[in-house]
Amino acid sequence: MIKNRTILVTGGTGSWGYELVRQLLDFEPREIRIFSRNESNQFTMKQEFDNNPKLHFIIGDVKEKDALLEACQGVDYIFHLAALKHVPVCEDQPIEALKTNVIGTQNVIDAAISCNVHSVVNISTDKASNPSNFYGLSKAMAERLIIHANTLNTKTRFVCIRGGNVLGTNGSVIHVFKKQIKEKGKIGITDLNMTRFFLTIEEAIKLVFKATFESIGGEIFVMKMPSCKIIDLAQVLIDSSDVENVDVDILGIRPGEKLHELLLSEYESKTTITFDDEYFVILPTSQSEELKEHYSKYKPVNLLNYNSSKELMSKDEIKEILQKGRFI
Template structure:
């Protein structure tokens, strides 16, 4: 469905956004417009993808509606990946998170309707489920805005949907690069809580499933991507063991608990039991239907989901050997 299309990727120089761009290029779209605020990241991506002539680089902020409306002209599909995503910074700068994650999303919605865009797929997070922090609360509201757009878009053909997933391994600001840096420098590994569990997936896996959700979307759904669960403490131990097996000088630091950061939770949730009552699933994802009908089941090959929560607290975690295989397959070992 992406071949020959005009596509806009907001936050297109970020970890997820740039991988969405790389994978979209395989489908030979007519043009990909990358909108982001950071000209340095754009410069780096331009160099990496210099052989492609169908990419346009736009400096801009989703808070600026005029800029978004201009960037959306003649666009068929929008992948919205721009966000303030870090929990501590959003906790200390809450209204900045509101400006980007709420007002910015509304700008995307209105520009998509005004320009009769075919599809909008917004990237969301597990932190929207029973949120305890500002980032999660603002992203939950952004999901609600995207879902509600289906009901007031009028004659516009735009289909709005969200994709919700957990932690992306190796992405900017994530835990694996931090642990590896601490191990290399022989510093103590700072762990917030030894009982902490998280959903994990690689950057390519996340981007691929976002594109899959874009294909499935008919409007109003929230797609919840299925992914493995692991203990963060086990992850740290696997990285230490791998480093020691490859380095001439063994790591002599220790894993130190520093306490949960403001707004952080010991476990994460991707779908509540209440949401599961109106959800369907296939082998890769759940689709939570806001319209309470069976169109996903009959049209897209999904089956009805049993009533259950989808949480890193209740899912079976990976064994350490499985974590090592996961890191090996995603080139995240030393």
């Protein structure tokens, strides 16, 4: 599907974008356009990919529709990764989060339709499910815009992919904990009972391709992800370091933070099917005949919700996934 196609990746110089581009090259695309506003990251990424002639770097911001329209000329697929992602930043500057995460997403939709793009894949977050902070709220709105776009009279197909935390991405708790252990000899934990979903970036991107190739349009693909207690994750990192007597400070939950993350809410579970061992699929309340027919053979989910407090990984399992991701 992607061979000899032109692909645009918004926010392409971030951790997700870097791995996405790395794996996209294996599909032999004609061109990958990496659209971001970070000149320094673009320069570094260009060097790290040995000036690959298939990569075309474009300075631009999803808040500017004209720049997107120009970048989308002749594009077949868009992977929309650009977003303000840090919860405290979005809480402190909600207008900026709104402009990038919501209006920016609508700009991507408009540009894709105008340029007859085949498919748009929007990368979302567990924080969009029953959101408790502005980041989650803005991403939930972006999801709704993407799903609504699929009902428009256009050949462009739109799909969302929702996942939890990815290990080692920019600002990841992994990097924070390792830095605190090395430099301070102590780590800060918001709550001893806090849990989160985690997956390696390589596995997450493989799941992105799976949903891209198997989607019809109008769905939200929800990744099935392992989860763990944050304190257990921290303890594995402490045990794997050469630092002794590391203290743990209990900081308390920050505004907008949840004790347990939610990938699938009680409300959403009513229109969700079990796709396979790797995905749930949330179907829109108003479904096309194509969607109804395609998913008629799948069974509805047999759960109230899907949150990170269930089926927690042991410390040995956490250690294994950290070793797999080359973090310890």
